[in-house]
Structure formats: structure tokens, C-alpha cells
Amino acid sequence: MSASILKSVAARRTVYALKPEFPANFKLADLQATVQAIIKDTPSAFNSQGNRAVILTGETHKSVWDSVVNSIDSPDGKKRPASVRDEAVSSIIFFTDDKVTETLQEQFPAFASAFPSFADHSSGAAQITTWAAITESGLGGHLQHYNGYVKAALGDKIPQNWTVQAQLCVGVPATPAGEKTYIENPVKIFD
Numbered sequence: 001m002s003a004s005i006l007k008s009v010a011a012r013r014t015v016y017a018l019k020p021e022f023p024a025n026f027k028l029a030d031l032q033a034t035v036q037a038i039i040k041d042t043p044s045a046f047n048s049q050g051n052r053a054v055i056l057t058g059e060t061h062k063s064v065w066d067s068v069v070n071s072i073d074s075p076d077g078k079k080r081p082a083s084v085r086d087e088a089v090s091s092i093i094f095f096t097d098d099k100v101t102e103t104l105q106e107q108f109p110a111f112a113s114a115f116p117s118f119a120d121h122s123s124g125a126a127q128i129t130t131w132a133a134i135t136e137s138g139l140g141g142h143l144q145h146y147n148g149y150v151k152a153a154l155g156d157k158i159p160q161n162w163t164v165q166a167q168l169c170v171g172v173p174a175t176p177a178g179e180k181t182y183i184e185n186p187v188k189i190f191d
């Protein structure tokens with residue numbers, strides 16, 4: 001059990017070179033089921049369940065990322081969102097529901113200042129679990145943070161009280177992840 005989860009954790013990598021397709025035998029409905037299960041089972045402060053997610057694909061994926069490209073002035077800055085528009089088959093947009101955070105702050109004023117970062121933690125957990133899960137399905141992906149631009153492009157498709165946290169951009173890997181270096185970082189045991 002432990003070996004299997006460690007294998008998944010290590011296999012999850014940043015893959016920028018993507019083909020805009022799903023692997024054979026993997027469909028959009030499978031991606032939706034995967035994300036749905038992760039949003040359901042990811043823990044949250046006081047079980048508040050403030051994570052939300054939307055899957056972009058097809059024309060909406062293209063138009064949202066085209067809007068991000070057009071919102072950025074510098075030619076260099078346009079490159080990453082343009083690659084997502086043209087090379088990713090889908091993007092999973094992670095949100096946190098601010099109403100949930102505000103309700104927690106009212107209910108538990110002693111922890112009020114902690115709840116926004118607790119919401120971020122829970123979102124990060126959902127993002128990285130999803131990233132590992134899509135990797136197991138033969139997809140690759142990379143995590144982006146064009147949050148304000150994506151929110152503007154989505155407009156009234158999403159409630160205004162949903163804060164955009166991240167975009168996991170996915171497709172079939174065109175080339176494997178690059179080399180990764182690691183620092184010396186021992187986990188100590190204090191007995």
C-alpha cells in the first residue's frame with residue numbers, strides 16, 4: 001500500500017510538452033470522475049468542504065486560454081498560456097469557496113485568521129492528488145497560476161465568491177519530464 005502511494009508521488013512530475021488528447025481508453029468522463037472523487041475525499045478544516053473544481057476542454061478551454069494570452073502584453077509572457085491553449089487537452093481549475101471560509105470565521109472566531117490559509121492548504125492537497133492521479137492514467141500536466149485572468153475569462157460561468165487557486169493543464173506527454181535535482185534534506189527522528 002505504502003509502496004504504491006510512494007510510486008504515485010514520485011511519478012507526478014511537471015510535464016510541459018503535451019499533446020491535446022486523452023490516452024487510449026481514458027475519456028473526459030474518467031477525468032471528471034477522478035476529479036470528483038478527489039474533491040470529495042480531500043480533507044478540509046472542520047470538514048468544511050470548500051474545494052470546488054471545473055474541467056475545461058474543447059472550445060471553452062481554447063477560448064479561456066486565448067483570453068489569458070490576450071490579457072498579457074509581453075510576447076514572452078504569452079508563451080506559456082499559448083502552449084496550454086494549443087497543446088493541453090484540458091485544464092482542471094481549482095477554486096475555494098470564500099463563503100465557506102467566511103462561515104468558518106463566523107463560527108470559530110478564535111481561528112478566524114487561520115481559515116484562509118487552511119482553505120489554501122486543502123486546495124493544494126486536492127491539486128497535487130489530482131496531478132498524481134492523472135499521471136497514473138497516462139496523462140501528464142503542469143500547474144499554472146493565471147488566477148485573475150482565468151477568473152475574468154470565466155465570467156459569470158462561476159459564482160463570484162469562488163477564488164481561483166490554480167490550473168492543472170493536462171494532455172498526453174509529448175516528451176518526458178526533465179531532470180530534477182534534489183537538495184540534501186533529511187527527515188530527523190527526535191526520540
Ligand SMILES: Cc1cc2nc3c(=O)[nH]c(=O)nc-3n(C[C@H](O)[C@H](O)[C@H](O)COP(=O)(O)O)c2cc1C
Nearest residue numbers: 012013014015080124142143144145146177178180
Ligand atoms: C504550489 C506550487 C506552485 C507552482 N506554480 C507553478 C507555476 O505557476 N508555473 C509553473 O510552470 N510551475 C509551477 N509549479 C511547478 C513547480 O515548478 C514544480 O513542481 C517543481 O519545479 C518540481 O518539479 P516537478 O513538478 O517535476 O516535481 C508549482 C508547483 C507547486 C507545488
